[in-house]
Amino acid sequence: MLRVAVAGALGRMGRVACSALKEATDVSYAGGLARTAVPDEQIVTDFDTLLRNGKPDVLLDLTTHPGSVEISMSALAHGVRPVIGATGWTPAECEALDRVAMKRNLGAMLVPNFSIGAILMMRFAEEAAKYFPSVEIIEMHHDQKKDAPSGTAKLTAERITAGAGPAQPPIHSVRMRGLLAHQEVLFGIDGELLTIRHDSFSRESYVPGMLAAVRAVMSVRGLQVGLDA
Amino acid sequence: MLRVAVAGALGRMGRVACSALKEATDVSYAGGLARTAVPDEQIVTDFDTLLRNGKPDVLLDLTTHPGSVEISMSALAHGVRPVIGATGWTPAECEALDRVAMKRNLGAMLVPNFSIGAILMMRFAEEAAKYFPSVEIIEMHHDQKKDAPSGTAKLTAERITAGAGPAQPPIHSVRMRGLLAHQEVLFGIDGELLTIRHDSFSRESYVPGMLAAVRAVMSVRGLQVGLDA
């Protein structure tokens, strides 16, 4: 059975991931990494201790950039495939990770958003950008979110540009009490409007994508970006 | 029958107003003012010529600020009640108009938005602001609109503040091909979101409010702001 460890195990996403791994039947939980050790939950503070408890096949790295760069590089150095859930990696960092993964003949995945709805929203936005002269993005999150625009909004904008849309579509960031994670992409042309909207109501929506990535990384060589393929 | 003249008669709103006045059964069209005369449609370029063709009871002033200040002041000076469709009037300008109207014992109305939906949106937003800690406004218009934020968005923000909401709710302005005039006001509190949205699909939606204002100004004394009362 596939052994999966979790970095950032005490964060909000990390907790969801640990629970999901413990409940899954075809993968097993191989411990966690965090700033504070929690022995009852096999959470340790450094990679060497984690390895001593049994080498995992995959490290699900749910820390944020730039910390995730060192953690995932270190995983590869120890022969563990990283599945990275962070946004913000630079092209140079991606290239460096790819080089190391290729050399060691291992897979690595960078998955900026594990939700199937968000992945489809971005794919559709890239496609629609070919046909509409006007594009704007409205992303809406709870007022505790510190960064703006969101990583998903920035990625969507990049995909739109890659899809032959405008170079830097405007991004509007709404921050409100009560909101969770929502995004609308609006496409306008004479006489009509196309809107693609994604609402994420709970972190549980990331679990199927996480498990799919963890399984997929085993048959990848080098770095693959996105679950889309 | 109530005689109504139109200032800004060749603009997009002015044309709609002139048609509506010609078709209405309880008011009559008393000519128009514009930068270019159109004799066939009784459109002249100055107030004196307009008066010579028969004094109107009301001047529906559909020019924009600051031009509308002089036109409406001039109407009052000639004993004609102004119904002003512009946004952007300063408190000092409003006060000056009110003073002149009171002195001449005439009514005047400043109606920043003639659409019943927009009026209700603003009224509801003012009311909801009492209960929600987070408020943001998203206004969306066609890409030919030059000003941002829209006058309606600014007014909505003022009403929200007046209704005990936050001082300057963020306004996001979307400009796209294909759009007409749309606005959303979002209210957030723990666990829930209330959204009030108005879509204006054609200028015809302004006609009932224009006619209501034209009738109402006859029984007003001094300046009344808004159709809401």
Place this chain on the structure above:
Amino acid sequence: MLRVAVAGALGRMGRVACSALKEATDVSYAGGLARTAVPDEQIVTDFDTLLRNGKPDVLLDLTTHPGSVEISMSALAHGVRPVIGATGWTPAECEALDRVAMKRNLGAMLVPNFSIGAILMMRFAEEAAKYFPSVEIIEMHHDQKKDAPSGTAKLTAERITAGAGPAQPPIHSVRMRGLLAHQEVLFGIDGELLTIRHDSFSRESYVPGMLAAVRAVMSVRGLQVGLDA
């Protein structure tokens, strides 16, 4: 300090209410009623046992109709003011409860929806109905919800009719995986559309309304319907 007991204490709403009462500083938790006793949480199966543990001032009745009728009647008979969170009470049942409450000089409240956003949505819908010839309601809930249309949609339709809108506005019921509780009320007139939308993302959104109702019932005499007043 106000002593509040909860009927339906083991239901989803009941659990949220019990937690909220335990955490509140100006009210105290006075035990619960459910089909199964949970001694550790002071949850008992009949009213007499509940009273023996100390008479509450208010019974927050979170059971569903028709069960809630007997429970709230029984509360009044024991001198305990009911705050009822159910929909579906008939006018005859409301009248009977009002009569008993008046006779005993006690208050009672029937609050079909404790969320401030839902209350405002219904209030605004009643108001907007005066001005728009077309009205339709779209309510959207998770696919585990058994009844359709929702109680809130039916109440909104009644309020619209009371507000001089059409007699039975169409209600569309969407049932989907992933949804929580959402409702849109659409108002159409020539050239424009007004939409009032409420999204409920968690049951925590009901807590402020529940606590407000529990406090308000102390100064009411007879039955009051709705938190709106």
Place this chain on the structure above:
Amino acid sequence: MLRVAVAGALGRMGRVACSALKEATDVSYAGGLARTAVPDEQIVTDFDTLLRNGKPDVLLDLTTHPGSVEISMSALAHGVRPVIGATGWTPAECEALDRVAMKRNLGAMLVPNFSIGAILMMRFAEEAAKYFPSVEIIEMHHDQKKDAPSGTAKLTAERITAGAGPAQPPIHSVRMRGLLAHQEVLFGIDGELLTIRHDSFSRESYVPGMLAAVRAVMSVRGLQVGLDA
């Protein structure tokens, strides 16, 4: 230059098409068919008279089913390629048209919706259906629309089923004053919602698709359904 005639030339879509053809630079207007002749606009009542004025390359058939079947069959019989804008053609009728087109070595196109936004909405809906267990369609039109559900909604439902989605996704039909043509497709899965929405604000939005179809039919052989390919 491509010569294009229009059937249903006096209908709302037909008028838009005739204007567009007259203004286009790479196609020319070759007259129209309608129940009433309008000599000034080269509109005649039967095919033979139309042909006598110069044979068109393409007949843009904007009549409705079942009338469109005879008209398009007759066009092919006269060597004119039909581009059909109707919904409601049966598989047997499509097959028959295809057979005749193949025999004459001519192209024919059946395009149920010429709007690029609607085409993308359907394409994306078919794709998303693979991933989401819950799907519902909400279509919203002005209250003068006689049929429900709309042709586009029925087609979207067929595409969803073809895309491995549920067999008959529920369709909700909203009919209101003030609305134009709008559709939402909602996709739900645990914790998230994906919405694809299309708003059509004017018939002008159909022009680019019409012209694209008229050009494309020249290089097609047999019947092609949809502009999508």
